[in-house]
Amino acid sequence: MQALFGRDRTVEAWRHLVQPGDKVSLKVNTLGGRGISTNVQLVAAICERLQEAGVKASDILVWDRDSDELERAGFHLAVGGDRVQCYGTDRAGYEDELAAWGSVGSCLSKILTRRTNVLINLPVLKDHDGAGVTIALKNMYGVIHNPNKYHPDGCNPYVADLNMLPEIRSKMRLIICDATTAMYEGGPGYKPEHSWNANSLLVSTDPVALDHTGWKIIERKRAEKGWKTLAAEERAPRYIATAADAEHRLGTNDPTKISLIEV
Amino acid sequence: MFCKLDVEDAVNHTFGRPLDRRSFMKCALASGAALGSGAALGMAVAEPAAAIPSGAAAETEADTRYVFEAKFYQKLPNRKIKCKLCPRECAVGDKERGYCGVRENRGGVYYTLVHSRVCAAHVDPIEKKPLFHYLPGTTAFSIATAGCNVNCKFCQNWDISQSRPEEVPAHFMPPQSVAELARQYECPTIAYTYSEPVVFAEYLMDAADAGHAAGVRSIVVSNGYMQEDAMKEAYGKMDAVKIDLKSFTESYYSKVVTGQLKPVLDSLVTLRKMGKWTEIVYLVLPTLNDSDEEFRGLAQWIKANLGTDVPLHFTQFHPQYLLKNLPITPVPTLERAKEIADAEGLHYVYIGNVPGHPSQNTYCPKCRKMLVERVGFTASQVLIRKNSCPFCQQPIPGIWHA
Numbered sequence: 001m002q003a004l005f006g007r008d009r010t011v012e013a014w015r016h017l018v019q020p021g022d023k024v025s026l027k028v029n030t031l032g033g034r035g036i037s038t039n040v041q042l043v044a045a046i047c048e049r050l051q052e053a054g055v056k057a058s059d060i061l062v063w064d065r066d067s068d069e070l071e072r073a074g075f076h077l078a079v080g081g082d083r084v085q086c087y088g089t090d091r092a093g094y095e096d097e098l099a100a101w102g103s104v105g106s107c108l109s110k111i112l113t114r115r116t117n118v119l120i121n122l123p124v125l126k127d128h129d130g131a132g133v134t135i136a137l138k139n140m141y142g143v144i145h146n147p148n149k150y151h152p153d154g155c156n157p158y159v160a161d162l163n164m165l166p167e168i169r170s171k172m173r174l175i176i177c178d179a180t181t182a183m184y185e186g187g188p189g190y191k192p193e194h195s196w197n198a199n200s201l202l203v204s205t206d207p208v209a210l211d212h213t214g215w216k217i218i219e220r221k222r223a224e225k226g227w228k229t230l231a232a233e234e235r236a237p238r239y240i241a242t243a244a245d246a247e248h249r250l251g252t253n254d255p256t257k258i259s260l261i262e263v
Numbered sequence: 264m265f266c267k268l269d270v271e272d273a274v275n276h277t278f279g280r281p282l283d284r285r286s287f288m289k290c291a292l293a294s295g296a297a298l299g300s301g302a303a304l305g306m307a308v309a310e311p312a313a314a315i316p317s318g319a320a321a322e323t324e325a326d327t328r329y330v331f332e333a334k335f336y337q338k339l340p341n342r343k344i345k346c347k348l349c350p351r352e353c354a355v356g357d358k359e360r361g362y363c364g365v366r367e368n369r370g371g372v373y374y375t376l377v378h379s380r381v382c383a384a385h386v387d388p389i390e391k392k393p394l395f396h397y398l399p400g401t402t403a404f405s406i407a408t409a410g411c412n413v414n415c416k417f418c419q420n421w422d423i424s425q426s427r428p429e430e431v432p433a434h435f436m437p438p439q440s441v442a443e444l445a446r447q448y449e450c451p452t453i454a455y456t457y458s459e460p461v462v463f464a465e466y467l468m469d470a471a472d473a474g475h476a477a478g479v480r481s482i483v484v485s486n487g488y489m490q491e492d493a494m495k496e497a498y499g500k501m502d503a504v505k506i507d508l509k510s511f512t513e514s515y516y517s518k519v520v521t522g523q524l525k526p527v528l529d530s531l532v533t534l535r536k537m538g539k540w541t542e543i544v545y546l547v548l549p550t551l552n553d554s555d556e557e558f559r560g561l562a563q564w565i566k567a568n569l570g571t572d573v574p575l576h577f578t579q580f581h582p583q584y585l586l587k588n589l590p591i592t593p594v595p596t597l598e599r600a601k602e603i604a605d606a607e608g609l610h611y612v613y614i615g616n617v618p619g620h621p622s623q624n625t626y627c628p629k630c631r632k633m634l635v636e637r638v639g640f641t642a643s644q645v646l647i648r649k650n651s652c653p654f655c656q657q658p659i660p661g662i663w664h665a
Contacts, residue, residue, distance in 0.1 A: 191341075
């Protein structure tokens with residue numbers, strides 16, 4: 001965080017991102033259960049840093065689509081009181097009105113629309129049988145009521161269009177991808193035989209750059225393990241380029257414009 | 264809008280709160296209203312509380328009462344499956360769902376999540392489906408679950424059809440209860456409708472069996488986007504079918520429906536071969552599927568492949584869902600469509616969603632006398648006798664009397 005925001009102290013980096021009074025929500029990814037979900041320990045550390053930056057515990061909400069999935073991934077649900085909150089959209093519901101952009105028309109989680117003014121995206125790094133990879137941009141499938149409608153054609157342009165919705169685009173300030181465990185094949189369900197301990201965190205304010213970088217990490221591991229490239233399997237994540245195109249401009253997928261800082 | 268559980272605040276909400284009986288029927292009535300229903304026309308719906316069987320309880324995603332192994336799928340390596348229900352043939356990985364959102368792969372076994380999971384129940388005139396040549400003047404006990412295998416940008420019931428089952432309130436209504444309720448409300452038919460019955464095929468089949476055992480017939484209102492084997496097995500149990508043929512071009516199906524035309528045409532031919540009474544609805548959208556060429560091509564195809572006696576309903580579009588930028592279909596457009604289809608030789612071409620229009624009545628194709636007069640969704644006069652015109656004895660195709 002200090003390197004990303006060019007600050008000498010950790011708390012200053014976080015204060016660059018949030019301020020007291022902010023309603024901060026942490027969108028984790030728990031589809032893969034305990035095998036490959038956003039780590040509870042990582043989330044706990046982020047919650048501590050946010051509080052050090054002045055955000056009240058009760059203004060922090062850890063969430064995903066479904067409360068049961070959160071519990072299966074190791075999170076303890078917490079509703080009410082002064083604690084950090086933790087529950088799924090199944091408890092809050094979706095907006096009745098549609099949010100639409102391009103090919104997407106969806107009802108957004110009320111957690112995003114009513115309980116969030118700063119969204120921190122906490123995806124995992126893994127292969128996806130349809131989309132190619134699922135990292136930061138696709139993690140937003142967990143904030144809408146109808147993700148099943150957006151899997152054809154390698155999720156393209158749906159992933160990019162979804163991230164254009166103002167409620168997502170304007171609120172997502174930071175992505176921390178939990179790549180302590182990552183998966184190069186067989187996703188999105190957890191396949192231990194295709195997982196490895198990458199022991200990394202990918203941190204960015206640009207979801208496209210982060211996804212592009214994560215994709216390349218997965219490709220390197222696939223090559224190392226003797227698997228074909230995703231392109232050779234006709235499932236390269238084309239939505240990343242779409243997200244970077246002139247119509248979307250959600251970030252950059254140009255390696256020459258991505259400053260990769262290894263800490 | 265369809266009625267959903269109203270959640271004011273996540274903190275106060277109880278997960279999985281059951282919908283009480285009164286709320287459920289409010290939902291059912293609301294859904295009817297969204298469909299331009301009999302309720303809006305003053306149709307009486309019998310005592311709401313009695314409509315739900317005792318023991319109706321909360322549903323959760325894990326509720327095993329609704330979860331049955333699907334009938335139409337193929338197992339693949341690595342715990343994947345390929346769905347064989349509709350032409351989409353979703354390849355679904357473990358823990359994922361198909362496009363419809365109501366079928367889930369759990370460890371390499373594919374499950375339907377909506378068996379007996381009814382999110383809309385209503386007593387409708389059969390003319391509302393619309394079926395005009397099938398038991399006119401009767402009512403249908405009409406049910407739906409969440410989910411759909413396409414995503415029409417004009418869907419009027421998108422809040423149930425485009426939702427996953429856990430997102431809409433629902434009640435447990437096993438097949439026997441459906442049959443009993445239909446009898447209780449003196450409905451000679453059960454109608455599977457509102458969302459897309461293709462996606463709850465297993466439930467539909469079981470409910471149809473229960474209905475037939477109790478002397479109640481079954482009808483289905485469907486997009487026809489289904490694989491042939493599944494259609495033969497599931498719709499083989501139906502007594503009549505209404506198919507929404509949404510356009511006569513592949514480009515429209517691709518852009519507006521997120522589906523394909525050809526499988527739907529194939530389904531219509533299959534239903535014809537199966538001998539099922541079938542009617543076709545064509546919703547006319549201004550600028551998108553309303554050209555003379557398309558109307559003519561459609562009518563010619565029906566005549567060549569299904570015959571001239573298949574009722575064809577041109578219905579009026581009202582702005583909904585993702586197509587709120589289009590106007591209501593002008594009545595002259597619908598009249599032009601009917602003129603073209605009439606000129607091609609189709610015998611029973613109707614105009615729908617336009618109350619009071621004379622083309623919602625049935626006329627004898629030979630002597631042109633009116634045989635069925637319709638007011639709103641009711642058949643106010645049925646003059647057909649012994650399946651024929653009483654004036655000139657021309658046979659009139661359909662199932663006119665129970």
